[in-house]
Amino acid sequence: MEQTIKKLENIFKIVKKEKGKRENLNILEVEKDSLHAVLSYLRDNESFKHLALVSCVDWIEDNKFQLSYILWSYQRRVNLIIKIFIDRDKPEFKTIMNLFPQAEVYEREIKELYGVNFEGNPTQDEEFVLEDWDQIPPMRRDFDTLKYSNEMFGDRDSEVKKTNIRKIISDYTDEWRRK
Amino acid sequence: MKEFKREDREVKLFVGPQHPGVTGNMSFEITLEGDTLTSVKTHVGYLHRAFEKLMERRLYIQNFPLVCRICVPESDTNEENYARALEELAGIEVPERAKWIRTLVLELSRLQMFIRWMGGIAGTMGLSTAPQWAIGDRDYILDLFEELTGGRIYHIYILPGGVRRDIPEGFEERVLKVMDYIEKKLPDYDDLIFENSVFKKRLIGLSKLDPAWVEEIGVTGPVARACGFPFDVRKEQPYEIYDKLDFDIITETGCDMYSMALVRRREIDLSINLIRQIIDKMPKGEVWTPLPNVLYWKIPAGETYVKTEATRGEFGYYVVTDGSDKPRRIHVRGVSTPHAYTLLERLVPGMNISDFSVTIVGLQTCPPEIER
Numbered sequence: 001m002e003q004t005i006k007k008l009e010n011i012f013k014i015v016k017k018e019k020g021k022r023e024n025l026n027i028l029e030v031e032k033d034s035l036h037a038v039l040s041y042l043r044d045n046e047s048f049k050h051l052a053l054v055s056c057v058d059w060i061e062d063n064k065f066q067l068s069y070i071l072w073s074y075q076r077r078v079n080l081i082i083k084i085f086i087d088r089d090k091p092e093f094k095t096i097m098n099l100f101p102q103a104e105v106y107e108r109e110i111k112e113l114y115g116v117n118f119e120g121n122p123t124q125d126e127e128f129v130l131e132d133w134d135q136i137p138p139m140r141r142d143f144d145t146l147k148y149s150n151e152m153f154g155d156r157d158s159e160v161k162k163t164n165i166r167k168i169i170s171d172y173t174d175e176w177r178r179k
Numbered sequence: 180m181k182e183f184k185r186e187d188r189e190v191k192l193f194v195g196p197q198h199p200g201v202t203g204n205m206s207f208e209i210t211l212e213g214d215t216l217t218s219v220k221t222h223v224g225y226l227h228r229a230f231e232k233l234m235e236r237r238l239y240i241q242n243f244p245l246v247c248r249i250c251v252p253e254s255d256t257n258e259e260n261y262a263r264a265l266e267e268l269a270g271i272e273v274p275e276r277a278k279w280i281r282t283l284v285l286e287l288s289r290l291q292m293f294i295r296w297m298g299g300i301a302g303t304m305g306l307s308t309a310p311q312w313a314i315g316d317r318d319y320i321l322d323l324f325e326e327l328t329g330g331r332i333y334h335i336y337i338l339p340g341g342v343r344r345d346i347p348e349g350f351e352e353r354v355l356k357v358m359d360y361i362e363k364k365l366p367d368y369d370d371l372i373f374e375n376s377v378f379k380k381r382l383i384g385l386s387k388l389d390p391a392w393v394e395e396i397g398v399t400g401p402v403a404r405a406c407g408f409p410f411d412v413r414k415e416q417p418y419e420i421y422d423k424l425d426f427d428i429i430t431e432t433g434c435d436m437y438s439m440a441l442v443r444r445r446e447i448d449l450s451i452n453l454i455r456q457i458i459d460k461m462p463k464g465e466v467w468t469p470l471p472n473v474l475y476w477k478i479p480a481g482e483t484y485v486k487t488e489a490t491r492g493e494f495g496y497y498v499v500t501d502g503s504d505k506p507r508r509i510h511v512r513g514v515s516t517p518h519a520y521t522l523l524e525r526l527v528p529g530m531n532i533s534d535f536s537v538t539i540v541g542l543q544t545c546p547p548e549i550e551r
Contacts, residue, residue: 021267021483024416049394052484055510057499070484070497070512074394077415079484102396102517129224129550139232 001026001078004046012038025079032084032093039069039082039099047075054096054106056114060141063088065116069096086116095121113139188212194535196225201539202299205519205546211532219527221519227550234509239265239339240473242506247333249511250548252295255288256489257496257511258337263418264485264498265339269478275420276464277341282419283457284327284336285487287354290450291320292490293443294361296543300440301372303540304381309372316364319357326350341467351458358451365447373444382437386526386538390434396521400492400514401446402542404430405438412488424456436541446490477504489514491543513548 005026008014016029030038042048048071057066062085069082086093095118096103104123110116111124115137118124127133136143195206204225210218230249234242246261247254259281266273273281298313321331327346328334336343372378390406392398403410409428413421429445431438470476480502486495495512519542526538 021270021481025484027482050397052397052486052493052495053497053510053512055497055508057508066499068482068497070495074410074415079416081482081484100397102521105516105520127224129227131224138229141235145229145232145236 001076008038008041011041020079024077025081027081027083029083032086035082035084036094036096036099039096042071042080043099046073048073048080050074051100051103054103054110056110056116058114058139058141060088065091065114067093067116091116092119093117094119097121113137115140189217201536202544203546205544209535214532216527216530216532216535219523221523223546223550226547230551231509231511234506236505238474238504239476239478239506243335243338247335249551250489250545251332253288253292253489254333255284255337256487256494258335259285260485260487260494260496262337262339264483264496265478267483267485268481268498268500269339271340271468271470273341274465274468276462277466278419279457279461280342280346280466281337282421283454284334285419286450286453286457287320287323289490290447290454291317293447293450296443296490297368297372300537300540301378303536304378306372306375306378309368312368316361319360323354323357326353340470345466354454354458358454362451373440379437381534381537382440383433383435385436385534386530386541388434388526392522392525397517398522400489401439401442402492402518404428404442406434407432412486412493416486418485418487423460424453426453436537439541475504477502486512491515491545511548511551513545513551515544515546516549518542519544519549
């Protein structure tokens with residue numbers, strides 16, 4: 001695996017190398033412009049043929065989104081996470097559907113939940129799990145779930161709320177102590 | 180005479196979200212020409228519970244009641260994955276015996292899921308005796324789970340650092356007794372389902388895969404192994420104590436629905452075999468490494484990807500931490516995502532409508548793991 005990383009370093013610019021928490025996991029950060037070339041090199045020359053997952057992480061403090069591409073090599077039995085960072089104010093990137101067809105669904109999910117636009121993905125604007133969503137994408141860190149819930153559903157005057165559950169419990173424990 | 184265009188001949192139908200032939204709450208928008216399907220579009224979202232968002236707002240330990248609900252019938256895979264990811268990131272060692280018990284629980288969970296699936300596929304084809312048997316036999320395994328963990332479906336038994344408690348006295352004998360019983364029943368299932376001429380006639384040649392698709396679109400599990408592709412996470416990237424057990428990867432070469440069924444049938448034998456091996460070899464010792472106070476438990480920044488072999492294929496957890504007491508991001512790789520979208524879109528054209536339900540159950544799609 002070290003040889004592969006060395007070869008990659010000779011061809012592409014590796015921003016950061018990390019050793020995974022176990023032997024068969026490596027994490028590489030590459031420049032976003034070279035991601036397609038890196039993935040296609042790994043797929044065609046280094047037997048990383050299986051794309052397990054495309055994921056997105058919101059680093060709101062640094063104003064960045066992290067996109068992670070998790071690859072697996074059947075021959076070497078190694079997992080490799082390739083990650084890139086994109087600007088949070090301008091969340092745009094290109095699709096990798098041409099390399100891995102199953103990425104279409106993962107990108108569609110990221111588009112809906114994080115608002116990252118994947119240029120060239122034909123189905124990304126279709127609704128995935130949400131319906132008629134008019135707020136900011138819900139998986140972003142600045143989406144306030146409690147505020148949304150209160151605005152959407154209001155303060156419901158339910159039986160549960162009327163009951164003072166703490167008083168019932170304390171009465172019960174008092175009674176139990178007296179016994 | 181009026182000339183009909185192709186569009187006029189096509190009919191659009193919705194299968195699901197409530198439909199006996201669909202696994203769980205998901206919907207398929209199918210296009211028909213006569214009895215023949217021309218295309219399919221999958222819709223999920225009927226079961227979205229925002230688990231991944233909720234998990235980012237909770238302490239690490241508070242997420243265990245959530246993760247086990249991600250795939251309902253197979254909760255232990257989720258617990259084990261999440262616990263193992265946290266152990267890797269926090270650098271916690273798990274006692275040897277706890278690893279054996281975890282593997283036992285995982286194999287029992289796989290076994291009950293395969294038995295349930297066997298009833299499911301037979302039920303979809305109208306062989307309604309099999310589901311009655313399968314649900315009944317699965318209950319014996321759920322009884323074991325109830326004794327071991329207190330819960331029948333959701334166990335929350337596997338935690339970071341080991342398992343919640345040691346196995347009760349005499350539990351091994353009861354497990355072996357259930358295994359003997361299930362093994363005795365299997366020839367009846369074979370006669371009823373796998374040797375049944377209706378079953379064979381309908382499934383042989385149905386949903387034929389091109390073996391090249393396995394690598395191309397990331398197909399895993401029994402679907403990949405039915406194409407002669409030996410990919411099993413238990414063997415390729417052994418976790419817990421699978422490297423100490425003696426077994427071979429099961430493959431078939433038919434690439435069709437019947438081969439997938441046969442792979443799953445042989446997996447039942449394998450699971451019983453593995454459970455016997457585990458009980459035979461299990462060492463004595465501790466089952467739990469004490470954790471720091473879990474209410475103030477902070478895990479150093481890092482990221483990892485762990486995976487297990489669920490009954491449907493490679494089930495993975497991508498966990499990112501930032502040094503605080505809550506996870507930064509947890510992304511679950513549901514096995515069904517490539518199966519229910521990319522693979523199904525390629526399988527469907529030209530299929531008869533009556534075979535559609537069989538295909539969905541045969542691929543063993545599980546919607547809650549697609550939308551989480």
